[in-house]
Amino acid sequence: MLLDLPRRSPAVARLLLIGPGIAVIGLFMLIPLGLMAYVSFLDRGAYGGVVWDQHTVEAYTSFLFERNLDDSLTFNTDYLQIYLRSFLLSLSTTLIALLVGFPVALYMSLAPAKWRNLLVFLVTVPFWTNLLVRNYAWILLLRTNGLIDQWAAGLGLIGPGESVSILYTPWAITIGLTYSFMPFMVLPIYASLEKLDFRLVEAAYDLGATRLKALARVIVPLSLPGIAAGSILVFIPSLGSYVTPELLGGSKGLMIGNLIQLQFAASRNWPFGAALAFTLLAMVLIAMVLYLTRFRKLPE
Amino acid sequence: MDSPPQPGIHIRDMVKVFTDDQQGEVRALDNVSLHIRSNEFFTLLGPSGCGKTTLLRVIAGFEQPSQGRVLLDDLDVTDQAPYRRPVNTVFQSYALFPHMTVAENVRFGLEMQKVDPAAAERRVAEMLELVHLTGMERRKTGQLSGGQQQRVALARALAPAPKVLLLDEPLSALDFKLRKGMQIELKRLQQETGITFVFVTHDQEEALTMSDRVAVMKSGKVLQIGTPEEIYRHPVERFVADFIGETNFLPATLSTEGHPAVFTVGNAGGFTVRAEASQLDQRQGSQVTLAVRPERTFLDPAGHGEGLSGRVETVVYFGTDTLYHVRVDGLEAPLTARIQNRDNHAPDIDEGAEVRITFPDDAVQVLKD
Structure with a gap:
C-alpha cells in the first residue's frame, strides 16, 4: 500500500516530514532571492523596473565607483560610508543590548523557577505592539520638548526650553534598535544560563573567586553560546533595519535598509538596489562564517 | 565561654x-x-x-x-x-x-x-x-x-x-x-x-x-x-546503634541498682547481665533496651546453662563468618549472631536447632531509647 510506504521506508518518511518546509523555503525565499540576484546583473529600465535582456555588472561597479561623463570611473566612498555606519551602529546596538541584556537574563535564570516562565513572557511583551508604533513612541520620548527633555529640565540637567537633542542622531537609532531587538539578546542568553549548573559558581566562590571573578571566569564563558546566538540575532536584523533609522535617524541617519529602499522607490534603480542587498548578504555571510568558526569550538 | x-x-x-x-x-x-x-x-x-x-x-x-x-x-x-x-x-x-x-x-x-x-x-x-x-x-x-x-x-x-x-x-x-x-x-x-x-x-x-x-x-x-x-x-x-552496624535490641528490666546495675533480659526469667547505665535515671523495675552486636552474641547448641532459648530460623554463610537468625519467644525480631568460621568450617548448628543465646556483660550497651 502506498500509505504504508513512510512506515517501511525511513527515507520516504523523512522526505515527507521536511518536504513542506523545503517547499516553502524554496518557493518563497530561494526563488525570489534568485530573481533578485538576476536583477542585480541587469540594466535598469528608464522608468523603473529592468531591461530583461541587458546583462551588465554596472550595478556592482556603481557601488564603489562613480561613472564620469567621459565614461571613466572615479572611486566613490559614499555607499561604503553608509555600509560602515550601518555596521558601526549595529555593532554598538549589539554591545549595548549585550551589556543591558546579560544582567536581565542572569536575573531571570536566578529567579525562583515558578517566576521564570512569567519573566520570559514579559520579555516578549514589546513584540505585541507594532514596530512602527514603538518607534513613534520613541519619537515622543526623544523629540524636542518631549518627555525626556521635560524630565531633564525638571532635574535641572538642561535649562528650560533647551533640548538634549537626541532625536535624528545616530544615538536615537542605536536606542531604538537596542530597544527593538533586546528580546533577541535576552532569550538565547537566558536559555544558556538556565542550563548552567550554579554549583559551578559555588565552586568558584569556594576557591576564592569574588562575584566579579566568578562572573568573568565561569558564568560568562559557559554562557558564550547564548551570547553568540543573541549577538547574531541582534546584529543581523539591526544591519538590515529600515523602520527605526527611517523614523529616528533623520536625513543624515541613512542605513543600508533605507538606501536599498531608496533605489527601489525614489531612484527607480532596481539593479542597484538588488546589488546593494547582495553586497550586504555577502558581508553578513562572511561575518557569520568568521563568527561560527570562532565559537564552534566551545563546549555545549 | x-x-x-x-x-x-x-x-x-x-x-x-x-x-x-x-x-x-x-x-x-x-x-x-x-x-x-x-x-x-x-x-x-x-x-x-x-x-x-x-x-x-x-x-x-x-x-x-x-x-x-x-x-x-x-x-x-x-x-x-x-x-x-x-x-x-x-x-x-x-x-x-x-x-x-x-x-x-x-x-x-x-x-x-x-x-x-x-x-x-x-x-x-x-x-x-x-x-x-x-x-x-x-x-x-x-x-x-x-x-x-x-x-x-x-x-x-x-x-x-x-x-x-x-x-x-x-x-x-x-x-x-x-x-x-x-x-x-x-x-x-x-x-x-x-x-x-x-x-x-x-x-x-x-x-x-x-x-x-x-x-x-x-x-x-x-x-x-x-x-x-x-x-x-x-x-x-x-x-545510633541501629544506624551503625547491625545490632540486636532486647527489652530488659532493671533488677538491681548499682554500678554496674543488673538487668533481667526478656520475659524468660533467670538470665541476667551486668552493665553500666550511668546515663539512665536508675529505678528498680524500669524498662530499658539493651543493644548487643551480633559478633558478641553467642550461641550454645546444647540446651543447658542460662541464656535465652530460641530456635535457629536461617543460616547465612558469609565466607569469613556465618550469620544465624534466631527466633526467641517474646521478642519481635529474630536475634542475629555472627560467628567466625574456623578452619573454613561453619559451626555445626543447623536451621531449626534449639539453642541458648548468651552474651558477655561487656558486650551489653544500655540505651536511653
Whole structure:
C-alpha cells in the first residue's frame, strides 16, 4: 500500500516530514532571492523596473565607483560610508543590548523557577505592539520638548526650553534598535544560563573567586553560546533595519535598509538596489562564517 | 565561654531554618554545637535530611545560619563570604569547570589567590602528582572517568592549601571498588597534608574506616560524637546503634541498682547481665533496651546453662563468618549472631536447632531509647 510506504521506508518518511518546509523555503525565499540576484546583473529600465535582456555588472561597479561623463570611473566612498555606519551602529546596538541584556537574563535564570516562565513572557511583551508604533513612541520620548527633555529640565540637567537633542542622531537609532531587538539578546542568553549548573559558581566562590571573578571566569564563558546566538540575532536584523533609522535617524541617519529602499522607490534603480542587498548578504555571510568558526569550538 | 582558645572549627548553637512551600518551616540544624579539632578526619554521619550537608554548607559559607556562630581557629567567620574563608570544598557532583582543562581547574584557586604563575605551575604539578593524575594536565574534564574527576576535584580543593577541606559525599558516585580505593586514598591524603577534613556521608562503614571522630546526626541534631570505636561499641541511643552496624535490641528490666546495675533480659526469667547505665535515671523495675552486636552474641547448641532459648530460623554463610537468625519467644525480631568460621568450617548448628543465646556483660550497651 502506498500509505504504508513512510512506515517501511525511513527515507520516504523523512522526505515527507521536511518536504513542506523545503517547499516553502524554496518557493518563497530561494526563488525570489534568485530573481533578485538576476536583477542585480541587469540594466535598469528608464522608468523603473529592468531591461530583461541587458546583462551588465554596472550595478556592482556603481557601488564603489562613480561613472564620469567621459565614461571613466572615479572611486566613490559614499555607499561604503553608509555600509560602515550601518555596521558601526549595529555593532554598538549589539554591545549595548549585550551589556543591558546579560544582567536581565542572569536575573531571570536566578529567579525562583515558578517566576521564570512569567519573566520570559514579559520579555516578549514589546513584540505585541507594532514596530512602527514603538518607534513613534520613541519619537515622543526623544523629540524636542518631549518627555525626556521635560524630565531633564525638571532635574535641572538642561535649562528650560533647551533640548538634549537626541532625536535624528545616530544615538536615537542605536536606542531604538537596542530597544527593538533586546528580546533577541535576552532569550538565547537566558536559555544558556538556565542550563548552567550554579554549583559551578559555588565552586568558584569556594576557591576564592569574588562575584566579579566568578562572573568573568565561569558564568560568562559557559554562557558564550547564548551570547553568540543573541549577538547574531541582534546584529543581523539591526544591519538590515529600515523602520527605526527611517523614523529616528533623520536625513543624515541613512542605513543600508533605507538606501536599498531608496533605489527601489525614489531612484527607480532596481539593479542597484538588488546589488546593494547582495553586497550586504555577502558581508553578513562572511561575518557569520568568521563568527561560527570562532565559537564552534566551545563546549555545549 | 571562657574556655581557652582551641584551634579547629567551633560550631556554636547553630540553627538553620529553611522555609519550604510545602512543608512550611524545616529546622535543618537544631541547636548544633560541636568542635572539630585541627588536623583531624571528622565525619558527619547520618541519613539523608539529617542536616549534615547543611552544616557543611554553613562551614563553607554557602548558607547563612539562622542562629549560631562558626569559629575557625577562634576567628568568627559566620559573616565571611565563602571566598574569604580558608576552607575548600569537594562537591558531591565534583562541580569541575567544564570549559577548563584539568590543570586549569587545579590552578583556579591559586589564580584567585594571585599566586605567582611559576609557583602556581609547580603547585599544580605537585597536586596532580599527589592524586596520581600526572600527565592528564591538558585533558578536558569531560573526558575523564568518575574516579579521575573525583581526583581532580580533590586536587583543585587542596591546591590553595586550605585550613579545612570539606567533602560532601564525594565517593557516592563511584562504584564499590573505586570507593574502597578512594577511602584509603583520602585517609592517606589527610595524613600527608595535615589538613582538617570534614567528611559528610550516609555510609556508616565509610565513616568508621576513615574517621578519627564521627558525629552521628539525625533530624538536625547531633546525637553522639566519638571515635569510631566509641560510637560502635557504646552507642548512646537506639538510633545510633541501629544506624551503625547491625545490632540486636532486647527489652530488659532493671533488677538491681548499682554500678554496674543488673538487668533481667526478656520475659524468660533467670538470665541476667551486668552493665553500666550511668546515663539512665536508675529505678528498680524500669524498662530499658539493651543493644548487643551480633559478633558478641553467642550461641550454645546444647540446651543447658542460662541464656535465652530460641530456635535457629536461617543460616547465612558469609565466607569469613556465618550469620544465624534466631527466633526467641517474646521478642519481635529474630536475634542475629555472627560467628567466625574456623578452619573454613561453619559451626555445626543447623536451621531449626534449639539453642541458648548468651552474651558477655561487656558486650551489653544500655540505651536511653
